[in-house]
Amino acid sequence: MDITELILDDHHEQRRLFAILEQIDRSEVAVLSVIWDRLAAFLELHAQAEEEIFYPALLQVGIAARRKSGVEDETLDAIGDHNDIRDAIAEVARHRTGTDDWYAAVAAANAANSDHMGEEEREGLTDFRRLASLDRRHRLAVTFAAYEARNYAGVRPVDKDPVGYVRAEEKKLRTDTGGSLSVGTMKRN
Secondary structure (H helix, E strand, O other), rough: OOOOHHHHHHHHHHHHHHHHHOOOOOOOOOHHHHHHHHHHHHHHHHHHHHHHEEEEEEEHHHHOOOHHHHHHHHHHHHHHHHHHOOOHHHHHHHOOOHHHHHHHHHHHHHHHHHHHHHHHHHOOOHHHHHHHHHHHHHHHHHOOOOHHHHOOOOOOOOOOOHHHHHHHHHHHHOOOOOOOOOOOOHHHH
């Protein structure tokens, strides 16, 4: 088991659920509603699991490999994307299921999520496979699977400040190094 594979499996399921929504007749409002509710909860749970487990580990291995600037940028972007996806989910909730406005909001959520998944698959997951041992990826997969299982009913959506998130996670990682945040995008803050 590998955390990068579990994340990719989640991405596949997200794509599948969006595709299902596109194939249901708009008159089947109750079906659209329950599938959307499941997808919205799953998107938030997935983002939260990544923020709790994957991105702190990506920062740690990136810093250890002297690739701090790259992993900081990837993490900042991912946390910002998660916020955009949460905002898109909230926009869907503002519309009556099955209406043109609802479909447009679902399409916007799909676009935001698809952009994020593509970037994450090309960057964060690829970097993590290169930098983290298979044993570490396995141990994180166990933690990730348990987190999603414990929270199967969903988690409360909470936007995070990307810079504050990275700073807090890096602060947890500091040991006997200086822990300076003076590289990459963090030096501007």
